[in-house]
Amino acid sequence: MTRSIAHQAAEELGGPGSVLVRQRADHVRLDQLLHQLDGTTGAAQTRVLRRIDRLVFSHAFAEETVLWPVLRRVLPDGEALTLRVEEEHQEVNELVSTLETTPHDDPRRAALLTRLVQVLREDVRDEEDVLLPRLQERVDAAGLRRLGRQWELVRRISPTRPHPTVSRRPPGNVLSALPLSLLDRTRDLVDAGVQRAPSRLAPAGKAVSRGLAMVAGLVERVPPARTGDRPPTSR
Ligand SMILES: [Fe+2]
Numbered sequence: 520m521t522r523s524i525a526h527q528a529a530e531e532l533g534g535p536g537s538v539l540v541r542q543r544a545d546h547v548r549l550d551q552l553l554h555q556l557d558g559t560t561g562a563a564q565t566r567v568l569r570r571i572d573r574l575v576f577s578h579a580f581a582e583e584t585v586l587w588p589v590l591r592r593v594l595p596d597g598e599a600l601t602l603r604v605e606e607e608h609q610e611v612n613e614l615v616s617t618l619e620t621t622p623h624d625d626p627r628r629a630a631l632l633t634r635l636v637q638v639l640r641e642d643v644r645d646e647e648d649v650l651l652p653r654l655q656e657r658v659d660a661a662g663l664r665r666l667g668r669q670w671e672l673v674r675r676i677s678p679t680r681p682h683p684t685v686s687r688r689p690p691g692n693v694l695s696a697l698p699l700s701l702l703d704r705t706r707d708l709v710d711a712g713v714q715r716a717p718s719r720l721a722p723a724g725k726a727v728s729r730g731l732a733m734v735a736g737l738v739e740r741v742p743p744a745r746t747g748d749r750p751p752t753s754r
């Protein structure tokens with residue numbers, strides 16, 4: 520009988536550096552942001568959504584490159600289990616890309632946001648209640664801490680924006696991680712600069728941000744970035 524990691528003590532999860540403890544800390548932070556999102560509109564909503572993006576995309580990208588391949592190796596049903604969360608991640612990528620091009624006064628926005636919150640919550644439940652407890656059964660505390668260090672390292676160099684065209688599995692996601700991450704994080708800096716810059720400079724900053732988005736779109740579509748999905752989850 521597997522036990523959810525939601526209510527276990529940190530010691531049971533392998534100690535402070537364990538991948539299970541790190542996962543849960545991020546999930547708690549996500550829950551706080553989803554509460555903040557509730558009831559926001561306009562620019563305030565965009566700001567909370569960007570905070571969610573920055574947390575969620577690098578978190579999930581590192582799961583797809585570091586954790587799920589381990590689950591597929593150590594669990595007989597790892598293939599089906601990981602495919603389910605990869606599909607959830609894929610839907611989040613698609614929903615956020617659609618939201619980015621859906622204006623705030625568009626009536627379809629509410630349904631997109633509701634679905635986004637729902638999928639993010641389902642993903643957390645699947646991981647905390649099913650996938651991560653199964654990992655806990657197979658990997659000892661030292662191994663969980665080692666995975667924690669690897670996951671944290673990859674997370675820091677992972678993209679911070681949606682990339683629905685990239686493969687959710689190695690090697691495609693691994694190959695595209697670094698260029699996409701650089702482009703995303705540069706865009707994050709440019710966008711933050713635009714918010715602080717005098718209004719006469721803002722159009723230039725926005726043009727740079729759009730240019731970076733375009734380059735990221737190209738990187739996403741090169742054939743190596745799309746290899747690895749089986750069955751494919753990318754568009
Ligand atoms: Fe997670």
Ligand SMILES: [Fe+2]
Nearest residue numbers: 579582604642
């Ligand atoms: Fe996830």
